[in-house]
Amino acid sequence: YGAKAQAYTDYNVDNLANGDLSDEQKAYGTDGKAITVSDKNLKYTVIDNPTVKWKSAGLLLDGQATLRFTIQTENINGLAVKAQIGSKTIEILSSQFEKRTNDTYYVYVRDINVSQMSDEVYLTVYNGENAVSNTICYSIESYANSKIDGGDAILSDLLTLMIKYGNSAKVFAG
Secondary structure, three states, X not given: OHHHHHHHHOOOOOOOOOOOOOHHHHOOOOOOOOXXXXXXXXXXXXXXXXXXXXXXXXXXXXXXEEEEEEEEOOOOOOEEEEEEEOOEEEEXXXXXXXXXXXXXXXXXXXXXXXXXXXXXXXXXXXXXXXXXXXXXXXXXHHHHHHHOOOOOHHHHHHHHHHXXXXXXXXXXXX
């Protein structure tokens, strides 16, 4: 996965992460595609008259796997996104939103452990204690599932290895 990520980002390709592995060590790798599923659900929990709408979900591969969501709202003052992954809650304050257009913003969910790539992430936008958006469900694996059989072979290979790496880390962690 590390070597494929280096190739994908064109970073230090003359010194790949697996460059010093013996043939015997390379044989421990798993062949074939990763089996992925999509748990994408933009209406996991629906509220009446949400003032914030979820527009899209995606993934950034810039040193760490970061989920990126686009929300639409007229005013972000006082808003916070709560992301629940397993027993961990991540809170993203409106000051951390990135303005995209007049009424759309990017929200980034970082700090997802490599062993959690297949875990569902539930996200809700709050104003104080009140939910102002539907709750959505997504995962890094959902993104991979949508792209693995796409037309970009390099991205497909990277995502396949990334999911295998995440699954291995999950097994290793117990």
